[in-house]
Amino acid sequence: MITKIDWYILRKFIGTFIYSLSILLIISVVIDITEKVDDFMNSNLSVYRIIVDYYFGFIPHIAALLFPLFIFISVIFFTSKMAYRTEIVAILSAGVSFRRFLRPYWIGAILFGGILWLGNFWTVPIANKIRTKFENTYVNKKKASESMYDKSIRIDSFTYVTFGSYDPNYKSGGNFELEDIHGQEMRMKLRSERIEWDSVKKVWKLNLVTVRKINGLHETWFKTRDTVLKLALNPAEMHEEKNMQEAMTTPELTRYIDRENLRGAEGLNVFYVEKYRRTASSAAVVILSLIGGIIASRKVRGGSGLHLAVGIVISATYIIMLQFSTVFSIKANLNPMLAVWIPNFVFGALGFYLYMRAPK
Numbered sequence: 001m002i003t004k005i006d007w008y009i010l011r012k013f014i015g016t017f018i019y020s021l022s023i024l025l026i027i028s029v030v031i032d033i034t035e036k037v038d039d040f041m042n043s044n045l046s047v048y049r050i051i052v053d054y055y056f057g058f059i060p061h062i063a064a065l066l067f068p069l070f071i072f073i074s075v076i077f078f079t080s081k082m083a084y085r086t087e088i089v090a091i092l093s094a095g096v097s098f099r100r101f102l103r104p105y106w107i108g109a110i111l112f113g114g115i116l117w118l119g120n121f122w123t124v125p126i127a128n129k130i131r132t133k134f135e136n137t138y139v140n141k142k143k144a145s146e147s148m149y150d151k152s153i154r155i156d157s158f159t160y161v162t163f164g165s166y167d168p169n170y171k172s173g174g175n176f177e178l179e180d181i182h183g184q185e186m187r188m189k190l191r192s193e194r195i196e197w198d199s200v201k202k203v204w205k206l207n208l209v210t211v212r213k214i215n216g217l218h219e220t221w222f223k224t225r226d227t228v229l230k231l232a233l234n235p236a237e238m239h240e241e242k243n244m245q246e247a248m249t250t251p252e253l254t255r256y257i258d259r260e261n262l263r264g265a266e267g268l269n270v271f272y273v274e275k276y277r278r279t280a281s282s283a284a285v286v287i288l289s290l291i292g293g294i295i296a297s298r299k300v301r302g303g304s305g306l307h308l309a310v311g312i313v314i315s316a317t318y319i320i321m322l323q324f325s326t327v328f329s330i331k332a333n334l335n336p337m338l339a340v341w342i343p344n345f346v347f348g349a350l351g352f353y354l355y356m357r358a359p360k
Contacts, residue, residue, distance in 0.1 A: 002107075005091060009104035012082070017074040017112070021063060024070060028062045029055060036139055043138045057130030064124045067116050068284040069315045073308070075105065075292030080307040083299040098358055102293055109289035113282040120278035121250040128247040148238070154263035155232055158182055163195070163238075171197035171235045176206065178229070188213050190229075197235050203228045245274040269329050272336035277326075280340040287344055288318070291351045294358050318343050 033040075040050055082088050091101055151163040164175025176195040180188040193208035205228055212221040245253060253275050260268055291314065296307045321343045329339035 002104075005096070006104040006107070009082075010108055012078040013075065013104065013108040016078040017071055020074050020077070021067075021070050024066065025059055025063060029059070032058065039139045045138065054131060054134040057127040057132075057134065060119065060124050060127035061131055064116065064119055064281075067112075068281055068288055069318070071109070071112055071285050072288035072292045072315055073311055075289050076296045076307050076311040077304065079293050079296035080304040083297055084304060086299065088297050089299065098297075101297070102290065105289055105293040106286075109286040112289075113285040116285055117279065117282035120281065125247055125249045125252075128243075132241070132243070132247055151238065153233065153238075154265070156262065159231075161231070161233070166238060168235065168238060171199070186214055195229075198228070201228070202234075203230050204233075205229075245271045250275065250278060269333065269336050273326050273329050273340055276337045276340045280344055283341075283344050284318070284347070287348050287351055288314075291347060291354060294351065294354045297358070314347075318347060321346065 045053075079088075088101070092098065148166045148168070149164065151166055152160065153162075154160050158180055160179045160181060162177045162179075163173040164177075166173035173195050174193060176192040178188075178190040179186060189212045190206075191210045191212075192206040194206070196205045196207075198205050205226070207226055209224050209227050210221065211224070212219065241247075248256060253271060257268060257271050257275065260271075292311060295310060295314075300306055322340070325334065325339040325342045328334040329336045
């Protein structure tokens with residue numbers, strides 16, 4: 001049953017967080033405008049175009065990025081104020097247990113954690129699509145893609161293709177090979193001097209083709225000058241955008257990972273990290289909220305200043321630990337799920353220790 005004290009703490013929780021997040025977003029937008037104002041002016045963009053095409057994507061990105069940490073700072077701030085005014089002492093003296101006192105913190109943390117979870121799954125990736133498209137068009141002036149060499153891709157369970165060279169700008173390449181392999185047995189091998197994407201018919205056009213078919217000890221081959229080939233591969237999949245995983249909704253990200261696993265692609269840890277991070281950051285909201293409430297509920301001589309200083313140190317430690325673990329996952333093959341959850345495990349243990357040591 002939610003009492004007046006619970007509503008009182010929840011109002012402070014929600015109000016302080018919304019206020020602090022609003023201030024952060026205003027500052028972030030002002031700083032971003034000062035950095036990009038020359039690009040906006042050079043592109044002759046209207047204010048409406050800038051707001052709709054860019055800042056509708058930029059604001060959710062920044063908010064989600066710092067969401068757990070500003071929840072933490074907000075909890076420390078309003079709880080410290082309550083402790084300084086001896087409100088928490090009065091609540092506990094009235095017979096309310098410390099565990100019962102933390103109930104509104106649980107409610108607020110789960111509420112905000114759920115909001116972040118839903119945002120990370122759908123809203124933030126859609127916003128990132130808007131932001132990155134605008135930046136590539138008007139800010140970063142996206143450069144022409146470089147040619148690739150010896151690009152090998154697994155299309156399905158049996159089909160493998162290799163591009164000796166491939167130019168993403170012209171969607172064409174040379175020294176193309178396709179192999180049909182079942183287990184340890186190669187059944188067909190196709191080679192082409194040149195391959196080109198037909199954007200109208202959505203097929204690959206091949207020139208100077210040699211086809212070799214193998215059936216046990218029997219082998220046949222033939223040549224043809226031109227032919228077309230339908231593959232479950234389009235030119236967009238040949239070139240990966242920077243930070244493309246941030247612009248995928250979670251269902252899209254899952255489908256992409258499954259497809260690339262089928263193709264035998266390497267370097268997928270960055271996509272796994274992004275997928276698991278979306279849930280781990282929501283859990284971090286709950287863990288950091290409880291740590292903040294436990295730390296700041298104690299009245300100390302340094303007051304709010306000391307509590308905020310401790311909060312900033314803990315926040316910095318969390319960021320550094322998360323950064324280190326994700327880098328180890330991407331560069332050194334640490335399990336991606338473990339990498340994003342290590343900070344939560346460590347700070348969850350810290351929160352339990354602080355709770356056990358807190359005066360009841």
